Amino acid sequence: MNDLIPLILGMAAVTYGPRLIPFLLMSNREIPKRVDVFLKCIPAAAIGALIIPGVFSATPDMPMAAITGMAFTIIFGLWKGGIIIPVLGSVAVTYLVLLSAA
Amino acid sequence: MTRQVQDAFKAGIPIFIGYVPAAIAFGILSKGCGISLLECFLFSAVVFAGASQFIALNLLMTGMGPGGIILTTLLVNFRHFLMSAYLSTRIGKIAKRYIFMIAFGVTDEVFSVLSFKKGQLSKTFVFILQLSAYSAWVSGTVTGYILGGFLPEILSQSMGVALYALLLAIVLPEIKTSIKALVLTISSGLLNTILIKFDILPNGWTIIVCILIIALAGSFFIATEVQEENCE
Incomplete structure (x- = not known):
């Protein structure tokens, strides 16, 4: 394997740039109403695309396992809320489903 | 503090x-x-x-x-x-x-x-x-x-499921109280699925396109609702 340090530094630069530039551009600036509403819609839109459809291939051998795990997260999350139990529970449920099928 | x-x-x-x-x-x-x-x-x-x-x-x-x-x-x-x-x-x-x-x-x-x-x-x-x-x-x-x-x-x-569950658990309370968040989340996921199916964009671009389109659509369709929230 070649030296990976230049690759790592290059990846770091193109990751850090997009994360930093908006802060430098937008700080202390009045934002137009329309843009503000647009920015407020970003979180939910981002999370939707980050989860779907990626989650359906999270357990490639058996997609049903990941889906069952996520079903636990939805049910428990809507019922009791919180984050730790929905997250750990989904891993446990996924593991059990994979285990039972193995 | x-x-x-x-x-x-x-x-x-x-x-x-x-x-x-x-x-x-x-x-x-x-x-x-x-x-x-x-x-x-x-x-x-x-x-x-x-x-x-x-x-x-x-x-x-x-x-x-x-x-x-x-x-x-x-x-x-x-x-x-x-x-x-x-x-x-x-x-x-x-x-x-x-x-x-x-x-x-x-x-x-x-x-x-x-x-x-x-x-x-x-x-x-x-x-x-x-x-x-x-x-x-x-x-x-x-x-x-x-x-x-x-x-x-x-x-x-x-x-590997943990990160997806984490994101889902974060957005759930929002979805529970706001139809807007539910619509934005689901439609963005659907659009992403369609874009990936048709395979027209390079790896990674689909998520950016989804955020842009869905947030833009959201800012037009539900602008009034958001404005009301801001006034609270």
């Missing part, structure tokens, strides 16, 4: 718990790809970007050169440009030097937690949250590299 610190740790623990298994998976894969422990550590410590690190490993294995991998990383991580743009409106006036640190830690999950926290974001809260994420990601990576061989395949696969 102490209340703020407490809140931050409370918000940081779930991210820590979600990141460790994903980072362990990255450590395991890195070792499988034959890269050194130092390089594996540097990936997580210097780049600090979950999805693109996994993609980089894949591309390395296909024999792609550094130029192609760096370009792909740029495309995959460009969504953080939009996330930072949003966060910059939520963080009050703070010194420039803090901005440089906060920007480094804008990951999908940190962004998600921050974006659904009510009120203005203090730098203490942001720092503690990012530090929990960073420490989990780096320590998990090293742990995975060293101990990876001992974990059963089924367990490491199940741990």
Whole structure:
């Protein structure tokens, strides 16, 4: 394997740039109403695309396992809320489903 | 002040718990790809970007050169440009030097937690949250590299679900109280599925396009509702 340090530094630069530039551009600036509403819609839109459809291939051998795990997260999350139990529970449920099928 | 610190740790623990298994998976894969422990550590410590690190490993294995991998990383991580743009409106006036640190830690999950926290974001809260994420990601990576061989395949696969569950658990309270959030989330996921099915965009671009289109559509269709919320 070649030296990976230049690759790592290059990846770091193109990751850090997009994360930093908006802060430098937008700080202390009045934002137009329309843009503000647009920015407020970003979180939910981002999370939707980050989860779907990626989650359906999270357990490639058996997609049903990941889906069952996520079903636990939805049910428990809507019922009791919180984050730790929905997250750990989904891993446990996924593991059990994979285990039972193995 | 102490209340703020407490809140931050409370918000940081779930991210820590979600990141460790994903980072362990990255450590395991890195070792499988034959890269050194130092390089594996540097990936997580210097780049600090979950999805693109996994993609980089894949591309390395296909024999792609550094130029192609760096370009792909740029495309995959460009969504953080939009996330930072949003966060910059939520963080009050703070010194420039803090901005440089906060920007480094804008990951999908940190962004998600921050974006659904009510009120203005203090730098203490942001720092503690990012530090929990960073420490989990780096320590998990090293742990995975060293101990990876001992974990059963089924367990490491199940741990890959943690990040999705984390994102879902973050957005659920919002969805529960606002139809708008539900519609935005679902329609963005559907659009992403369609874009990936048709395979017209390079790897990583679909998420950016989804955020742009759905947030733009959202800003036109539900502008009034958002304005009302702002007045509260």
